Amino acid sequence: MAVYKKKHKKIFSSAPRAKKSVAKAKNENKTDNKVKSRFLNDDKVLKIVKGRKLEQKRKTKIGITLIGFVVVLILIFELSLPVGINDSLENFFSKMGAGSYPIDTYGTSLIDVKSANNYCYVLTDSKMTAYNSSGKELISFAHGYEKPAMKKSATRVIVFEQGGQNGAVFNLSGEKSKIKLENEIITANISRCGVYAIATKSEQYSSAVSVYDINDNLIYEWYSAEDIVNNVAVSPNGKKIAVSTINAVGGEFVSKILILEFDSADPVFSKEYKGNVIYSIDTTHNSGFWCVLENSINFVRWSGKDIKDYSSEYSLSHFVANSGGAVAVFNRIGDKTDSKIIYFNKSGKKKTEFDFSGEISDVSLRGGHIYCVSDNNVFLLSKKGDVLRKTESKFGADRIFVLSTYEIAVIDDNAIEKIKFK
Secondary structure, eight states: OOOOOOOOOOTTSOOOOOHHHHHHHHHHHHHHHHHHHHHHHHHHHHHHHHHHHHHHHHHHHHHHHHHHHHHHHHHHHHHHSTTHHHHHHHHHHHTOSOOOSSEEOSSSSEEEEEEOSSEEEEEESSEEEEEETTOOEEEEEEOOOSSEEEEEOSSOEEEEETTSSEEEEEETTEEEEEEEOSSOEEEEEEOTTSOEEEEEOOSSSSEEEEEEOTTSOEEEEEEESSSEEEEEEEOTTSSEEEEEEEEEETTEEEEEEEEEETTOSSOSEEEEEETOOEEEEEOOSTTEEEEEESSEEEEEETTSSOEEEEEOSSEEEEEEEETTEEEEEEEETTEEEEEEEEEEOTTSOEEEEEEEESOEEEEEEETTEEEEEETTEEEEEETTOOEEEEEEOTTOOSEEEEEETTEEEEEOSSEEEEEEOO
8 A cells, every 4th residue: 555645844944946046047147247247358448548548658758758868968068069069070070081191291381280189280381281190181271371370279270361361260071161351360269169269450440359159250349459469369168258469668568468258348357468479379278278478378267367377587489288288398598409398287287397408399298298309309208308219200390290109290391201109
């Protein structure tokens, strides 16, 4: 017989979930997940777009910073380099290349030689030519002047005709300015920054000085009523000039050195030298200029507040300055073989002085050494006067151009020859 059991139903037990509800919940969860996934994907897309914008901003800032850095760097070079970047680059590339020795010079007589860093200017009665240390010709200018003269700065040279009305300014790439004046030129000079000054005769005054900027614009004029201007120089920054004048009072020469600023005709500094003539003014060093006289050398700061003086009973025959200092040669009057060589630092202080036996035709200074030519011999001296090297120039030499520590170029009226110290 079949047995039937009665199912007991718990009154308080929870009712079982319907299968349909579970399926629906699963479907809802799937739908929610899809929506969430879509939103997440949308968020990711938005984040990527935002990241690109930030990256673009970051790159823009970097670009602006680099441009600003380059601009500042250019300004620094423009202010620190003698005549700006263009001149320095032109000179740098122009100096490249090799030549050879010996070199035939143009003309029949040698007028002047101006040495610079690894190149030199040679002025003859017919041409001004520049050469690098390898003997390559850099520029050549057939001046045609009756009485040519030249003055150099750190990157440029001015060539002019004394007693004439013409001149020109060059760097190593070629002519930069052509000068044509109404009055006769007495002398001229050019500064480190390219500003140049020309002293001329004047119809109403004894002398006139005109100052021009690097673009040949007249920026200052000064007139001397009684004294004749025989030297002029421009400060390295182009904001001051130094002028030397000469006159005769009671049968005696009276020379003056003046410092002038461009806002006044009155000098900010003046010094008088009685019974003496100022030979030249040298502005190689930035802090001041060298005033070269017959028996003395003065180093005058551009402020005019400090003067260093060296005097001798001997007569000055040579003076040359470069970035390392300056050297002067004095000879006993009546005996040029009795010489004294004096070395000065670039602040005008005398460092060493020694005797030299022999007539010196030229002297130069480079790398802590003094080079001089006496007869057919070329000497390499220490700053204390010790003979470090000596060599003979069969070629003969009027002037020298130092190529390296143990190599020099000797120059005369006809040619330039390279020799080495033994």
